[in-house]
Structures are given as structure tokens and as C-alpha cells.
Amino acid sequence: DVKVTQSSRYLVKRTGEKVFLECVQDMDHENMFWYRQDPGLGLRLIYFSYDVKMKEKGDIPEGYSVSREKKERFSLILESASTNQTSMYLCASLQGVVDTEAFFGQGTRLTVV
Amino acid sequence: DAKTTQPNSMESNEEEPVHLPCNHSTISGTDYIHWYRQLPSQGPEYVIHGLTSNVNNRMASLAIAEDRKSSTLILHRATLRDAAVYYCILRLDRGSTLGRLYFGRGTQLTVWP
Numbered sequence: 001d002v003k004v005t006q007s008s009r010y011l012v013k014r015t016g017e018k019v020f021l022e023c024v025q026d027m028d029h030e031n032m033f034w035y036r037q038d039p040g041l042g043l044r045l046i047y048f049s050y051d052v053k054m055k056e057k058g059d060i061p062e063g064y065s066v067s068r069e070k071k072e073r074f075s076l077i078l079e080s081a082s083t084n085q086t087s088m089y090l091c092a093s094l095q096g097v098v099d100t101e102a103f104f105g106q107g108t109r110l111t112v113v
Numbered sequence: 114d115a116k117t118t119q120p121n122s123m124e125s126n127e128e129e130p131v132h133l134p135c136n137h138s139t140i141s142g143t144d145y146i147h148w149y150r151q152l153p154s155q156g157p158e159y160v161i162h163g164l165t166s167n168v169n170n171r172m173a174s175l176a177i178a179e180d181r182k183s184s185t186l187i188l189h190r191a192t193l194r195d196a197a198v199y200y201c202i203l204r205l206d207r208g209s210t211l212g213r214l215y216f217g218r219g220t221q222l223t224v225w226p
Contacts, residue, residue: 004156033214043157043200043216090156092214101147102214104156 003027006091006105013112019078021108023091029103030095032074034058034066037088037107049074081112117201117217124223125191133186133220135201140181145204147214148175148186150197157200160186196224 007022025032033048035058045058047066055066063085067075074093078085088109094102118136125131137146145164149157161168161175163184168175174187188195198219205213 035216040218042218045213045216048213092156094214101159101162102149102157104149104158107154107156 003103004091004093004105006089006108008108009106011108011110013078013081013110015082015112017078017081017112019081019110019112021076021078021089021091021110023074023076023093023105024072025074025091025093025103026072027093027095027103028071029093030071031093032068033092033094033102034064034074034076035090035092036060037090043090046076081110083112086110086112116215117203119199119201119217119220121218122221122223124225125188126225127192128190131188131191131195131222131224133188133199133201133222134183135185136183137201137203138182140203141205146175146177146181146184147202147204148173149200149202150195151200151219152194152197160199162204191222191224193224193226196222198222 004025013019031050034046035043037043044060046064047058049055049068052071065077088107090107091105092102145162147162148160150160151157161173163175176185198221200216200219202214
């Protein structure tokens with residue numbers, strides 16, 4: 001019954017490393033999203049994609065990039081990881097019309113040391 | 114940006130009804146009101162959504178004010194498993210923001226046995 005799968009639950013990386021977070025959905029949804037969640041700040045949108053190869057910046061895109069080469073897969077890339085990118089990262093997907101629900105992955109807790 | 118305002122925390126006793134309020138004064142005519150909840154160590158999960166009329170499903174009820182500037186999520190009989198952070202979200206139906214989910218900081222619901 002798994003619908004949105006994130007590649008890792010926990011990840012530890014070193015400062016300066018290039019980090020890839022992968023998200024796959026099996027519902028043929030057009031829209032996919034990457035959020036980060038920090039205590040006291042709620043969920044903040046990093047990037048979203050409304051179609052293959054299409055992307056839009058969210059509220060906090062600095063230090064991140066994304067890739068969507070296939071409809072079911074949306075990757076978040078930290079070009080050069082920094083300690084302030086230590087966070088919980090959540091992927092979500094939903095249909096293009098507004099009258100539908102979003103599905104979230106379990107999250108990836110990334111620690112940058 | 115569309116924003117929602119919720120109390121930081123609320124408490125309830127088991128078996129009692131819970132009314133979780135949300136203000137969304139910037140809502141536009143075609144924006145949907147969504148509610149999600151996040152259990153500890155999990156990604157958010159869908160609870161309910163609506164546009165203008167009150168809505169019921171197996172999890173909860175959603176009461177929407179006539180002017181749509183506020184809504185209330187109603188859990189009819191709280192259980193310990195309902196302890197979570199509840200997010201009231203606007204899903205916009207406008208231009209480049211189509212499909213985006215705007216998360217606030219949510220309400221932490223504590224349920225006492």
C-alpha cells in the first residue's frame with residue numbers, strides 16, 4: 001500500500017558532500033514537492049514540480065536543486081551540504097487538480113556533520 | 114502568500130470531542146481548505162478537505178464558516194491515537210501557485226487518557 005517512498009529514513013553526510021534524496025510515487029501524479037521540517041518552523045517548501053522536467057522554486061530553494069526526469073521520481077540535490085541543512089526532508093505528491101489529497105513519504109532525517 | 118493561523122497547542126480527554134480552529138482570512142473563492150495531521154516520526158497524512166460546504170468522512174468533520182475565512186476540524190471522539198500535529202492548509206487554484214499546499218505551524222493536539 002506504499003504510495004510515496006523516500007530512499008532513506010536516516011542519512012549522515014559530511015559538510016561539502018553532494019547529497020541526493022530520492023522520492024518515488026506510484027500514483028501517476030503530476031505534482032511532486034520537497035519540504036523541509038524544522039522544530040518550531042513547520043513545513044517549508046523547497047521546490048516543486050508540476051510535470052516531467054518542470055520545476056518551480058518554493059520558499060527556501062537556496063542551496064538546493066531538483067531533478068525530475070521521470071514522472072514518478074523527484075530528486076532533491078544538496079550541491080554542497082552544510083550543517084544548516086540538517087533537517088527532516090519530506091516528499092509529497094498529488095494530482096494536478098485542487099480537489100484531491102496529497103500523499104507524503106515517511107521522511108528522511110538528514111544530519112550534516 | 115496565503116496563510117493560516119492556528120493555536121499552537123490544544124488538549125483533550127479521551128472520548129471527548131475536539132474542535133480545532135483555523136483562520137484563513139486571505140482565502141480566495143476557489144482555494145480549497147485541507148487538513149492534514151502528522152503523527153510522531155511520520156509524514157503528514159490527509160484528514161479532510163472542503164471548499165464551501167461542511168464535510169464529513171470516517172476520520173473527522175470539517176465545518177467551514179459562511180464567509181470561508183475560518184474553519185474547524187472536528188474529531189468527534191478523541192482517542193490516544195489522535196495525538197498529533199494538525200495542519201490547516203490552503204490549496205490554491207491560481208496561476209503559478211496551482212496545486213501548492215501552504216503549511217502553517219500546526220496545532221499540537223494532546224489527548225489525555
